[in-house]
Amino acid sequence: MIYIWLHRCPVLDKRGMLTRRAVLTTVQRTLLTYSSRCLASSTKPVGAPTMSAAAPRKVNLALCQLLTSADKEKNIATATAAIKEAASHGAELVVLPEMWNCPYSNDSFPTYAEDIDGGTSQSVAALAAAARQNRVVLVGGSIPEKREGHLYNTCCVFSKQGQLLAKHRKVHLFDIDIPGKVTFKESETLTSGQSITVVDTEAGRLGIGICYDIRFPELAMLYAKRGAQCIVYPGAFNMTTGPVHWELLQRARAVDNQLFVATCSPARNPESSYQAWGHSTAVGPFAEVLATTDHQPGIVYTQLEYAQLDERRTNMPLTQQKRSDLYELLDKTQQ
Numbered sequence: 001m002i003y004i005w006l007h008r009c010p011v012l013d014k015r016g017m018l019t020r021r022a023v024l025t026t027v028q029r030t031l032l033t034y035s036s037r038c039l040a041s042s043t044k045p046v047g048a049p050t051m052s053a054a055a056p057r058k059v060n061l062a063l064c065q066l067l068t069s070a071d072k073e074k075n076i077a078t079a080t081a082a083i084k085e086a087a088s089h090g091a092e093l094v095v096l097p098e099m100w101n102c103p104y105s106n107d108s109f110p111t112y113a114e115d116i117d118g119g120t121s122q123s124v125a126a127l128a129a130a131a132r133q134n135r136v137v138l139v140g141g142s143i144p145e146k147r148e149g150h151l152y153n154t155c156c157v158f159s160k161q162g163q164l165l166a167k168h169r170k171v172h173l174f175d176i177d178i179p180g181k182v183t184f185k186e187s188e189t190l191t192s193g194q195s196i197t198v199v200d201t202e203a204g205r206l207g208i209g210i211c212y213d214i215r216f217p218e219l220a221m222l223y224a225k226r227g228a229q230c231i232v233y234p235g236a237f238n239m240t241t242g243p244v245h246w247e248l249l250q251r252a253r254a255v256d257n258q259l260f261v262a263t264c265s266p267a268r269n270p271e272s273s274y275q276a277w278g279h280s281t282a283v284g285p286f287a288e289v290l291a292t293t294d295h296q297p298g299i300v301y302t303q304l305e306y307a308q309l310d311e312r313r314t315n316m317p318l319t320q321q322k323r324s325d326l327y328e329l330l331d332k333t334q335q
């Protein structure tokens with residue numbers, strides 16, 4: 001097309017008008033600029049986030065490590081008070097723990113379960129109101145969800161307007177048996193989710209996993225490929241695996257994928273049959289622990305500077321250095 005245009009273009013005369021050479025130079029420059037732009041975009045990491053103008057550069061994060069009890073009303077009151085407190089300290093993204101509205105036990109899940117899609121969930125209504133009233137993006141930990149004869153371990157994500165943006169059902173159920181130490185079989189009561197969750201929020205693009213989901217690197221890799229800036233895992237590790245694996249897994253997911261990871265645990269309750277490790281933590285894309293705590297109730301604050309993602313990925317362009325001629329991540333969830 002450019003060729004035709006050039007040859008149809010009048011050759012300009014000697015009266016100070018553009019010469020054919022000048023036209024050629026202009027076209028060459030245009031072509032050069034165009035091709036270098038194409039090159040720049042083709043060397044962008046696969047799945048790098050395509051940020052809209054409204055995408056935040058920095059996000060104030062709060063991880064609410066709540067003390068949960070057998071009293072659901074009290075748990076809801078504790079959660080809403082923590083969200084309010086976090087917002088009053090400037091938090092824009094607030095995270096709650098796994099199973100924050102009930103004790104973490106197979107006996108409790110059926111009793112405390114709520115029908116989220118049926119619109120009758122007391123806990124979800126309280127979270128939506130808290131997100132709206134406090135103008136925060138809320139990753140609402142998880143609660144037992146009942147739907148069509150099944151129970152799920154489900155995390156709801158809300159916008160600052162209190163709109164339900166996404167629902168993640170725990171994909172990998174916590175079934176382990178370390179004799180004499182810890183035995184738990186979520187599959188006795190729960191059904192695993194069938195989809196993975198990346199959600200665009202006013203606090204960035206978030207990947208969602210629940211606790212045991214963190215042990216599966218492929219899930220985090222898929223989230224990174226889909227442009228997640230931070231993977232949020234509400235979780236409740238235990239006294240055996242917590243000390244050895246909790247932080248290690250978070251830092252591994254963060255450094256492998258060069259993104260932020262945030263976890264939020266219940267506080268340890270001495271009266272509970274399941275002793276949670278606590279230690280809600282935020283990790284940066286260089287595997288650095290940004291903020292953490294012990295096992296007591298409290299709120300952990302930090303800031304996620306999303307510009308660090310580009311910086312780390314430029315410094316160390318792992319995505320471009322992958323040997324896709326030797327191996328590849330297979331995404332079976334895409335239609």
Ligand SMILES: NC(=O)CCC(=O)C(=O)O
Binds near residue numbers: 211215237
């Ligand atoms: N609630 C959970 O999924 C616990 C996971 C856990 O403790 C682990 O070691 O993994």
